[in-house]
Amino acid sequence: MSWRKEQRRAERGYHHGNLKEALLQAALGLIAEKGPGGFTFADAARMAGVSPAAPYRHFRDRDELLSSVAQRGFEQFEAQLTAAWDDGRPDTVTAFERLGKAYLAFAHNEPAFYSAMFESGLPVDLSPTLQAASERAFGVIRAAAERLAAMVPPGMPRPPAMMMALHFWSMSHGVASLFARGDQARRKLPMSAEDLLEAEVLIYLRGLGFPTDRRPPGPNDPSAKPAAPPPVPPAGPWGTPK
Amino acid sequence: MSWRKEQRRAERGYHHGNLKEALLQAALGLIAEKGPGGFTFADAARMAGVSPAAPYRHFRDRDELLSSVAQRGFEQFEAQLTAAWDDGRPDTVTAFERLGKAYLAFAHNEPAFYSAMFESGLPVDLSPTLQAASERAFGVIRAAAERLAAMVPPGMPRPPAMMMALHFWSMSHGVASLFARGDQARRKLPMSAEDLLEAEVLIYLRGLGFPTDRRPPGPNDPSAKPAAPPPVPPAGPWGTPK
DNA sequence: TGTACATCAGTGAACGCGCGTTCACTGATGTAC
DNA sequence: TGTACATCAGTGAACGCGCGTTCACTGATGTAC
Numbered sequence: 268m269s270w271r272k273e274q275r276r277a278e279r280g281y282h283h284g285n286l287k288e289a290l291l292q293a294a295l296g297l298i299a300e301k302g303p304g305g306f307t308f309a310d311a312a313r314m315a316g317v318s319p320a321a322p323y324r325h326f327r328d329r330d331e332l333l334s335s336v337a338q339r340g341f342e343q344f345e346a347q348l349t350a351a352w353d354d355g356r357p358d359t360v361t362a363f364e365r366l367g368k369a370y371l372a373f374a375h376n377e378p379a380f381y382s383a384m385f386e387s388g389l390p391v392d393l394s395p396t397l398q399a400a401s402e403r404a405f406g407v408i409r410a411a412a413e414r415l416a417a418m419v420p421p422g423m424p425r426p427p428a429m430m431m432a433l434h435f436w437s438m439s440h441g442v443a444s445l446f447a448r449g450d451q452a453r454r455k456l457p458m459s460a461e462d463l464l465e466a467e468v469l470i471y472l473r474g475l476g477f478p479t480d481r482r483p484p485g486p487n488d489p490s491a492k493p494a495a496p497p498p499v500p501p502a503g504p505w506g507t508p509k
Numbered sequence: 510m511s512w513r514k515e516q517r518r519a520e521r522g523y524h525h526g527n528l529k530e531a532l533l534q535a536a537l538g539l540i541a542e543k544g545p546g547g548f549t550f551a552d553a554a555r556m557a558g559v560s561p562a563a564p565y566r567h568f569r570d571r572d573e574l575l576s577s578v579a580q581r582g583f584e585q586f587e588a589q590l591t592a593a594w595d596d597g598r599p600d601t602v603t604a605f606e607r608l609g610k611a612y613l614a615f616a617h618n619e620p621a622f623y624s625a626m627f628e629s630g631l632p633v634d635l636s637p638t639l640q641a642a643s644e645r646a647f648g649v650i651r652a653a654a655e656r657l658a659a660m661v662p663p664g665m666p667r668p669p670a671m672m673m674a675l676h677f678w679s680m681s682h683g684v685a686s687l688f689a690r691g692d693q694a695r696r697k698l699p700m701s702a703e704d705l706l707e708a709e710v711l712i713y714l715r716g717l718g719f720p721t722d723r724r725p726p727g728p729n730d731p732s733a734k735p736a737a738p739p740p741v742p743p744a745g746p747w748g749t750p751k
Numbered sequence: 752t753g754t755a756c757a758t759c760a761g762t763g764a765a766c767g768c769g770c771g772t773t774c775a776c777t778g779a780t781g782t783a784c
Numbered sequence: 785t786g787t788a789c790a791t792c793a794g795t796g797a798a799c800g801c802g803c804g805t806t807c808a809c810t811g812a813t814g815t816a817c
Contacts, residue, residue: 283761302630304546309803318762323805325760385686386628388544390693426708429699433688434709441683444627446675451632457671466668467676467713474716525794551770560795565772567793 287325289315294336299379299450303333303387334389334397340380341400344373348407359414360472363435366411367464370439371447375460378449385444408432415472423476431475438467529567531557536578541621541692545575545629576631576639582622583642586615590649601656602719605677608653609706612681613689617702620691627686650674657714665718673717680709 283289293314297306308329309319326332351369355362374381383389384401392398412432419425446453447460456463525531535556539548550571551561568574593611597604616623625631626643634640654674661667688695689702698705 286760302546304544304630307803308805319803320763320805320807321761329804382630385694388546388624388692388694391696426712430705430708433698433705434712437683437687437705437709438680439683440687441679441681444686445679445682450630452627452630454633456675463672463675463679466672467679470668470676470716471709471713472716474712474714528793549770550772561770562772562774562796563794571771 283315283317283321286315286317286321289317290322290325290332291336291339294332295379295383298336298383303382306333308332330389330393333383333387334393336380337383337387337389338394338397338400340377340384341397341404343377343380344384345400345404345407347373348404352407352411355411355414359411359418360477363411363415363472364465364468366408367435367439367468368461371443371460371464374443374447375449381443381448382450385440405432405436408436411435418477420476420478426475434471435468438471439464442467525557525559525563528557528559528563531559532564532567532574533578533581536574537621537625540578540625545624548575550574572631572635575625575629576635578622579625579629579631580636580639580642582619582626583639583646585619585622586626587642587646587649589615590646594649594653597653597656601653601660602714605653605657605714606707606710608650609677609681609710610703613685613702613706616685616689617691623685623690624692627682647674647678650678653677660719662718668717676713677710680713681706684709 290311293311294306296314297310300306308322308326311332312319312322315321322332326335347369348366351365352362353365389397391401409429409432412435413428416425416428416431442460442464446456446463532553535553536548538556539552542548550564553574554561554564557563564574568577589611590608593607594604595607631639633643651671651674654677655670658667658670658673684702684706688698688705
């Protein structure tokens with residue numbers, strides 16, 4: 268018991284050097300094990316090989332640690348969404364689909380981050396930096412929707428990009444939370460979560476007038492002449508476009 | 510302090526009479542206050558005005574109580590969805606929209622149930638009765654999708670009803686979890702969650718070939734001749750219909 | 752280059768607390784005859 | 785209708801435990817001169 272601690276101490280010296288980081292990692296591991304409600308400050312300290320009083324040098328309390336985990340989660344989430352979006356290459360719809368897959372992949376590969384971010388009960392506006400991180404992640408989706416909105420075939424009603432972004436977010440979030448999460452609470456599905464979401468998004472896009480039986484052609488969206496004529500008159504359920 | 514307990518005891522006698530029920534209610538209240546991770550067995554006993562050992566007569570442990578709450582949640586959820594669906598009256602699309610609103614209303618009005626059901630980390634297949642309750646609730650959505658699938662305009666690809674049900678579920682769940690929940694974790698929105706979901710569902714339905722600029726006419730779906738011709742060729746992203 | 756000192760980051764012992772769980776118990780209720 | 789008894793549902797005291805938090809402390813590091 269104690270010799271183990273002594274040894275660890277001997278290895279690293281009196282000062283840990285990187286305790287804040289180590290505590291974040293420890294918390295992440297504990298959340299993965301027991302859920303966001305089930306990890307304790309003391310536990311995190313123990314996992315980092317440090318006395319129970321040490322964390323107080325870096326975090327006011329358990330909540331601040333939890334919210335730091337969530338914040339880092341949003342940062343990584345944003346990075347992965349940005350990479351997946353890849354500025355809309357090779358074409359907007361393809362990149363959009365990739366964005367959805369990235370959402371699911373995050374929920375699957377990082378269940379601890381995911382639950383800290385979305386299911387820990389933390390109010391998003393707890394801290395301004397947390398909120399900002401969350402908004403930057405959403406910003407990636409928002410920007411993608413912006414591009415997509417600009418491509419809505421002429422003659423079709425053009426819903427606000429913000430609304431399209433929210434629609435996409437809720438679809439991805441719904442599928443991820445119910446069927447793609449990387450923990451016990453995942454529900455069984457007669458198909459892959461990726462396929463489910465892809466079909467959902469494609470039907471939705473078709474509802475906006477995009478031809479989606481196959482992807483729009485070649486590189487970078489030649490402002491896509493739609494293959495089929497607009498199916499419905501231009502007054503959408505969201506009211507008249509401004 | 511103690512006189513209070515004495516008094517309560519005097520009122521109800523030695524036997525509580527309805528302790529199991531009282532504990533469920535207490536747990537529900539505590540979950541609403543502190544989240545599913547934050548309620549304790551002892552706390553529930555205290556709120557029910559009973560000694561800390563009493564709950565063991567009715568629940569093996571904390572988890573069994575939590576899962577009972579979730580189960581009851583699914584039962585009430587099912588009842589409310591069933592009522593909202595109202596067997597597809599006055600027409601399928603209208604009833605479908607009402608179903609979505611009921612989903613959001615439940616998340617908003619019953620945040621404690623909602624988080625016990627979806628965010629407590631309980632595996633759905635923890636107990637067979639829990640799983641069955643969850644499946645009965647989903648069954649309402651499934652049946653509605655079944656009806657909707659039968660109405661897909663001729664000439665349009667007909668996705669499996671199961672998939673449509675899952676799509677609807679994930680949309681509703683996404684919007685509910687992010688924007689309609691009745692607790693602190695709800696995100697702010699530039700519009701109502703109801704409107705957001707309604708628009709989302711309508712665009713989706715249009716993607717399936719439904720005319721949705723206004724509702725299909727008349728009582729009980731006269732097998733709706735669509736106003737507009739099928740917008741896209743009949744091969745959906747879900748493969749060929751069987 | 753050396754020294755004194757301030758600051759930083761961690762220690763470890765201690766505390767009060769509430770939790771989950773157990774135990775022998777007891778009051779109330781139901782039932783057989 | 786009364787009585788004896790079994791069963792049920794709750795008591796309350798006790799336990800060991802781990803948590804969050806505090807405190808005076810100390811070893812390591814950085815810096816002014």
